[in-house]
Amino acid sequence: MLPVIAAEGSPADTEECSIPLVREPVGDAAASGLAQVFRALGDPVRLRLVSLIGAHQGGEACVCDLTAAFSLTQPTISHHLKVLREAGLIDSERRGTWVYYRLVPTALERMAAMLSPPAS
Amino acid sequence: MLPVIAAEGSPADTEECSIPLVREPVGDAAASGLAQVFRALGDPVRLRLVSLIGAHQGGEACVCDLTAAFSLTQPTISHHLKVLREAGLIDSERRGTWVYYRLVPTALERMAAMLSPPAS
DNA sequence: GCTCTATCTTGACGCCCGTCGATGCAGGCT
DNA sequence: AGCCTGCATCGACGGGCGTCAAGATAGAGC
Numbered sequence: 001m002l003p004v005i006a007a008e009g010s011p012a013d014t015e016e017c018s019i020p021l022v023r024e025p026v027g028d029a030a031a032s033g034l035a036q037v038f039r040a041l042g043d044p045v046r047l048r049l050v051s052l053i054g055a056h057q058g059g060e061a062c063v064c065d066l067t068a069a070f071s072l073t074q075p076t077i078s079h080h081l082k083v084l085r086e087a088g089l090i091d092s093e094r095r096g097t098w099v100y101y102r103l104v105p106t107a108l109e110r111m112a113a114m115l116s117p118p119a120s
Numbered sequence: 121m122l123p124v125i126a127a128e129g130s131p132a133d134t135e136e137c138s139i140p141l142v143r144e145p146v147g148d149a150a151a152s153g154l155a156q157v158f159r160a161l162g163d164p165v166r167l168r169l170v171s172l173i174g175a176h177q178g179g180e181a182c183v184c185d186l187t188a189a190f191s192l193t194q195p196t197i198s199h200h201l202k203v204l205r206e207a208g209l210i211d212s213e214r215r216g217t218w219v220y221y222r223l224v225p226t227a228l229e230r231m232a233a234m235l236s237p238p239a240s
Numbered sequence: 241g242c243t244c245t246a247t248c249t250t251g252a253c254g255c256c257c258g259t260c261g262a263t264g265c266a267g268g269c270t
Numbered sequence: 271a272g273c274c275t276g277c278a279t280c281g282a283c284g285g286g287c288g289t290c291a292a293g294a295t296a297g298a299g300c
Contacts, residue, residue, distance in 0.1 A: 021167070021170060021171050021174065021228075022170065022171060022173075022174025022175060022223060022228070023174075023175060024171070024175045025168065025171050025172050025175050025189075026167065026168055026171040028164060028168065031164040031165075031167045031168045031171070032164045034164075034167055035161070035162050035163055035164045035166075035167050036162075038158050038159075038161040038162040038167070039158075039159065039162030039163070040162075041155070041158040041162070042155050042156075042158040042159030042160075042161070042162040043155055043159070043257090043258080044148060044151035044152045044154075044155045045151075045258085046155075047141070047146060047151045047154055047155050047158070048145065048146055048148065048151045050141060050142065051141050051142060051144070051145050051146040051151075052145050053142075054141065054142025054143075055142060055143060055144045055145050062276085062277095063276070063277060063278095064275095064276065064277090067277095069145075072258095072259075072260095073259075073260060073261080074276085074277070074278090075259085075260070075261080075262095075277090075278075075279080075280095076258070076259055076260070077277095078277065078278055078279085079257095079258075079259080079278095079279095080258085081278095082278085082279095083257095094266090094267090094277090096267070096268075097266085097267055097268060097275070097276055097277090098276065098277085099276075099277060099278090103142060105237060108141075108142070108235045108236075108237070109235070109236070109237065111235050112232045112233075112234075112235035112236045113232075114232075115228045115229070115231050115232035115235070116228075116229070116232045117225060117228070117229065163287090163288080165288085182246090182247095183246075183247060183248095184246070184247090192288095192289075192290090193289075193290060193291080194246085194247075194248090195247090195248075195249080195250095195289085195290070195291085195292095196288070196289055196290070198247065198248055198249085199248095199249095199287095199288075199289080200288085202248085202249095203287095214247090214296085214297090216297070216298075217245070217246055217247085217296085217297055217298065218246070218247085219246080219247065219248090
């Protein structure tokens with residue numbers, strides 16, 4: 001249940017995962033954690049979910065909005081949201097009847113930094 | 121039919137995929153192409169392969185070097201390299217007996233740009 | 241030519257993943 | 271109370287993916 005991308009202060013994480021991927025060989029432990037996040041993005045539906053949430057008014061969207069954008073059942077969308085949440089890419093908050101999903105910017109930024117070339 | 125973003129049937133790569141993911145909703149065609157690349161990175165072995173190739177002397181490595189870094193059979197490594205090559209993340213060149221693999225920097229940079237926040 | 245080495249391909253196996261219908265649960269309404 | 275709506279979970283099905291052993295292919299050298 002713990003997000004792979006540490007929310008705050010996971011020391012091992014900052015050492016292994018915050019350097020660019022191609023600077024030095026990544027260990028298998030770090031590779032497994034990183035791969036989970038990339039795998040979460042490795043589905044067209046989840047990619048569009050992230051995009052929809054990020055582009056939505058106020059930076060958040062409720063499940064009903066998201067479900068309406070696909071020709072998939074609501075349990076399927078809920079499953080994909082769970083995968084993204086467990087990868088640390090999004091988080092959710094319940095307000096009254098609706099549950100709102102929001103991106104975790106630091107998670108996306110860290111993945112971007114991982115793919116960026118070391119310096120040049 | 122749906123006026124998402126993209127007209128189908130054109131290589132959506134170059135145009136569609138260069139906008140940050142969270143700026144505006146991504147169409148299904150672009151999402152499928154993007155998801156293929158993310159899925160290619162969504163395996164610990166392939167992630168370590170990319171890391172090993174990028175960190176290797178001269179920016180390239182032959183299969184024998186890569187195979188030695190894992191406790192997997194050579195056909196399995198060859199399979200993973202094929203997945204990465206079909207995703208456009210690496211390319212290969214045969215020199216004599218050995219096949220050398222090299223990263224495609226623009227591919228990694230584009231994925232990084234996709235994950236970067238629009239403005240801030 | 242033949243042989244050896246390095247690499248790719250094929251076929252098969254098991255498991256994981258995406259999807260669904262059905263059900264459960266929480267909160268708002270009357 | 272009762273009901274209805276939004277969302278999560280469960281169980282199951284089918285297809286895809288990672289892995290392997292075995293065979294095929296390419297190049298170097300004799």
